Amino acid sequence: MKAIVYRSTGGPEVMALVERPMPEPGPGEVRVRVRVSGVNPTEGDTAAAIRTVAPDGVDVVVEVAPAPNAELDVAVLAPNGTVALYANDGGDTLGLPVLPLMLGNLRWQAVMIYTVPAAAKDHAVAAVSAAIADGALQVGEQSGLPLHRFPVEEIADTHAAVEQGAVGKVLIELP
Numbered sequence: 270m271k272a273i274v275y276r277s278t279g280g281p282e283v284m285a286l287v288e289r290p291m292p293e294p295g296p297g298e299v300r301v302r303v304r305v306s307g308v309n310p311t312e313g314d315t316a317a318a319i320r321t322v323a324p325d326g327v328d329v330v331v332e333v334a335p336a337p338n339a340e341l342d343v344a345v346l347a348p349n350g351t352v353a354l355y356a357n358d359g360g361d362t363l364g365l366p367v368l369p370l371m372l373g374n375l376r377w378q379a380v381m382i383y384t385v386p387a388a389a390k391d392h393a394v395a396a397v398s399a400a401i402a403d404g405a406l407q408v409g410e411q412s413g414l415p416l417h418r419f420p421v422e423e424i425a426d427t428h429a430a431v432e433q434g435a436v437g438k439v440l441i442e443l444p
Contacts, residue, residue: 281425308439316344336360
């Protein structure tokens with residue numbers, strides 16, 4: 270299988286496309302085929318960008334880096350909002366400002382996906398599927414979220430597009 274690796278920090282030029290052995294799933298595991306992957310931007314005023322598209326804030330943040338993103342999460346949550354954290358990329362200690370959480374009636378919910386009951390997972394899949402079927406998760410020029418697609422062989426160009434402020438989602442198409 271193809272994989273993107275980097276062995277040092279730097280710009281897009283440090284990324285390399287390599288071949289890796291295809292992992293075989295173990296008992297109780299599945300292998301998922303990924304067709305498209307998004308490149309996440311990290312430059313600029315993220316809170317302002319989010320508030321541009323969601324001026325009243327967001328109801329739910331699905332968080333994989335709760336410690337480094339705590340301030341951002343507080344800044345973008347709508348009143349009564351929730352942060353659902355299911356990973357820990359960036360620190361074991363989460364510091365939260367008590368008064369803003371109380372004033373906004375905000376909630377942090379840790380989720381260990383392996384222990385979530387099957388019925389709850391089924392409900393979540395059905396809810397997301399219904400949202401997609403209802404057109405609630407639209408992208409593209411008509412939705413104000415243009416898509417910029419690059420083949421995996423042009424990985425450096427995807428990151429250059431993000432660094433240069435591409436508006437919309439930068440996507441890597443996988444074979």
